Every structure is written in structure tokens, then in C-alpha cells.
Amino acid sequence: MDMDTRMLERGRRAAWAAALLLGLLLASAPASALGDGSRGTSGAAFLKIGPGARPAAMGEAYSAVADDIHAVYYNPAGLARVGAWELTGMHDRYFQGLDYNFIAFAVPVSRLVSRSTGVWSEYAGTVAVGVYDLAVDGMERRGETDTNEPTGTFESDDMAIALAYGRRIDEKLSLGGAGKIIRQSLDDRHGTAFAADLGALYQLDKRLTLAAGVRHLGTGAKLGGESDPLPLTGYLGAAYRLREPLTFSLDLGVPRDRVPTVSVGTEYTRKFSDDLRAALRAGYFTRNTDADGFNGVSLGFGLGFGRAGFDFAWVPFGDLGNTFRYSLLLKF
Known part of the structure; x- marks a missing residue:
């Protein structure tokens, strides 16, 4: 082993150790160490809603599974696994009249480089842009009269735009990061914040992948x-492919404003032909168990036709109602 190879190996180990240490510190620290530990103390709470029907159906246990455009949210290091141009859009008719939409686009840098130079490199990485939007309109304005009768309506709109990049460091380690601009609007009040996400993936062997990182690290959300x-959150994740079509995943999250969360998921895929494939998914997420009634679980399926894929997820929130997520993903 020559000097350059040894230095690369040491750098890889140091980078993974630093990422893993960060995740472990965040995952093991009490909530009070990351904030005051009480619920409802974070701004821009819409950032907690993970996009995509496929991840939602798996209980959002996706940080180590991330191998498509949804890595822009769950773990930007997973963008290193994206080998084709990808475009996705999701719509979620949330409970209480909330509409949640997500659109993202990923471009492998290696494809751009190979077109101009004729040289292909799997270590060039992938760039992605994601847009998140949570909106509700028709909310009644009250409290301006003695009778507390509604005097009109107003709207709320929360949006974030993320620019992310992930690349392979070597055959086992991938690193990634994302920067986000967050814009909130409530009636006549407006606010802007900035945040960053950091993530790492380590392919231990052909079956087991480990993940670590942090989401929503940034400035305060000022509204008024x-x-x-x-909602700063540290996470650790693992994904294990038991057999070729069957994957199990586990995520541990430590939000600054509540107790740690655990999510588990599974996915079974079946390929019927080169152009037709299907998947069944299920998950459980402890964060979704706050409301009374049937909640916590999630179910979904996916259908693939050539370079196009459709995914659906059902996520119940007890007495608050059900959510249904629909996603479309295209590869070019």
C-alpha cells in the first residue's frame, strides 16, 4: 500500500468516524442538551414532515435506505447513489385542510462531466434541488369583536428550498450536505431562516448499510x-437486505424539542420484467403516536413502469385523521 493510498484510507476512516461521532452525540444527548426539551418550542415545524410516499410508507426509516432523490431530505449522502437524472413530485392532503407538496430534481455531476470530457467517474457526486411547501387557506380570523365571531379569513404558507450535494469518498463511504432557505408566512407576518443538513453513509458489506447525520441546523425561525x-434533529440509521427483494430499516432520531424517536420499516420488491416492478411497504414511527386513536403505523405500495414510478402511502394520525401521499418519480 503506497503513501497516497494510506492517506486516503485514513481520511476515509476519519471522515466516517467524525460523522458517526456526531450522530452518536446527538442520539445519546438528552433533549435538554439540545434545547429546553419541551414540545412545541421549535419554529418551522413543517420541516419535520418527511417528503415522499415511499419513505412515508416505511415509517420514514429511510436515512440508510436513501438511494433516490428523496435523499435530499433524509440523508444527502444518499445522493451519491443516484446514477440518473431524477425528477419527483409529491402531494399530501394532510388533515385539517393542510396541503403538503414536494418537488425535487437531481443531476449526477458525472454525467455532465462525461458529456464534456468523455470520462466517467462515479466519485463526481450528484447535485439536487428540493422544494417543500405546506399551505392552508380559509382560516377564520377571530378575537377582534366582543362576540368572538369570525371577521374574515387568512392564509398560512411555509416553504423551504434546499440545494444538496452527495458524493462517494470511496467504495464504502459517502458524504453529503444541503443548504436550505426557509420562508414562512402567516397572514401579514413573514419570516426567513437558513439551515444546513449533514449526512454520511457507510456500506459495511453487501447487506448492511449504516447512516448518521443531522438535519435543520441553522438560524432561528422568526415570525413576527x-x-x-x-427543529434540530440528529439521527442514526441502519438498513439490512435480508434477501435480494427484502429490506429492513431502522432509524433513531433525537429532536431538540421532544423525546427520542424510533422508526422501523420494511420493503419487499418484485420484478416481473425489465419494464414492470412492484413493491409492498410497511413501517412504524413513534413520533406519529401523539394523538389518540389508531396511529404510528404506515402502509404503502409502489409500481414501476420502465423509467417511471408511482408510490402511495397511508399514514393514520388517530383522531386527527388520515393522510394519503402520492408520489411520481421519473428517471432520465
Whole structure:
């Protein structure tokens, strides 16, 4: 082993150790160490809603599974696995009249480089842009009269735009990061914040993948006169492919504003031909068990036709109602 190879190996180990240590520190620290530990103390709470029907059906246990455009949210290091141009869109008719939409586009840098130079490199990485939007309109304005009768309506709109990049460091380790601009609007009040995500993936062997990282690290979300910290979350994840079509995943998350969360998921895929494939998915997420009634579980399926894929997820929130997510993914 020559000097350059040894230095690369040491750098790879140091980078993975640093990422893993960060995840372990966040995952093992009490909530009070990351904030005041009480619920509802974070601003821009819409950032907690993970996009995509496929990840949602797996209980959002996706940080180590991430191998498509949804890595822009769950673990930007997973963008290193994206080998084709990808475009996705998702719609979620949330409970209480909330509409949640997500659109993202990924471009492998290696494809751009190979077109101009004729040289292909799997270590060039992938760039992605994601847009998240949670909106509700028709909310009644009250409290302006003695009778507390509604005097009109107003709207709320929360949006984030993320620019992410992930690349392979070597055959086992991938690193990634994302920067986000967050814009909130509530009636006549507006606020802007900035955040970053960091992530790492380590392919231990052909079956087991490990993940670590942090989401929503940034400035406070100021809406009106007060500023609230963002919902900072550290995470650790693992994905294990038991057999070729069957995958199990596990995520541990530590939000700054509540107790740690655990999510588990599974996915069974079946390929019928070169152009036709299907998947069944299920998951459980402890964060979704706050409401009374049947909640926590998630179910979904996926259908693939050539370079196009459709995914569906059902996520119940007990007495609050059900959510149904629909995603379309195209590869070029």
C-alpha cells in the first residue's frame, strides 16, 4: 500500500468516524442538551414532515435506505447513489385542510462531466434541488369583536428550498450536505431562516448499510417579533437486505424539542420484467403516536413502469385523521 493510498484510507476512516461521532452525540444527548426539551418550542415545524410516499410508507426509516432523490431530505449522502437524472413530485392532503407538496430534481455531476470530457467517474457526486411547501387557506380570523365571531379569513404558507450535494469518498463511504432557505408566512407576518443538513453513509458489506447525520441546523425561525429555534434533529440509521427483494430499516432520531424517536420499516420488491416492478411497504414511527386513536403505523405500495414510478402511502394520525401521499418519480 503506497503513501497516497494510506492517506486516503485514513481520511476515509476519519471522515466516517467524525460523522458517526456526531450522530452518536446527538442520539445519546438528552433533549435538554439540545434545547429546553419541551414540545412545541421549535419554529418551522413543517420541516419535520418527511417528503415522499415511499419513505412515508416505511415509517420514514429511510436515512440508510436513501438511494433516490428523496435523499435530499433524509440523508444527502444518499445522493451519491443516484446514477440518473431524477425528477419527483409529491402531494399530501394532510388533515385539517393542510396541503403538503414536494418537488425535487437531481443531476449526477458525472454525467455532465462525461458529456464534456468523455470520462466517467462515479466519485463526481450528484447535485439536487428540493422544494417543500405546506399551505392552508380559509382560516377564520377571530378575537377582534366582543362576540368572538369570525371577521374574515387568512392564509398560512411555509416553504423551504434546499440545494444538496452527495458524493462517494470511496467504495464504502459517502458524504453529503444541503443548504436550505426557509420562508414562512402567516397572514401579514413573514419570516426567513437558513439551515444546513449533514449526512454520511457507510456500506459495511453487501447487506448492511449504516447512516448518521443531522438535519435543520441553522438560524432561528422568526415570525413576527419572536424567534424560535429550528427543529434540530440528529439521527442514526441502519438498513439490512435480508434477501435480494427484502429490506429492513431502522432509524433513531433525537429532536431538540421532544423525546427520542424510533422508526422501523420494511420493503419487499418484485420484478416481473425489465419494464414492470412492484413493491409492498410497511413501517412504524413513534413520533406519529401523539394523538389518540389508531396511529404510528404506515402502509404503502409502489409500481414501476420502465423509467417511471408511482408510490402511495397511508399514514393514520388517530383522531386527527388520515393522510394519503402520492408520489411520481421519473428517471432520465
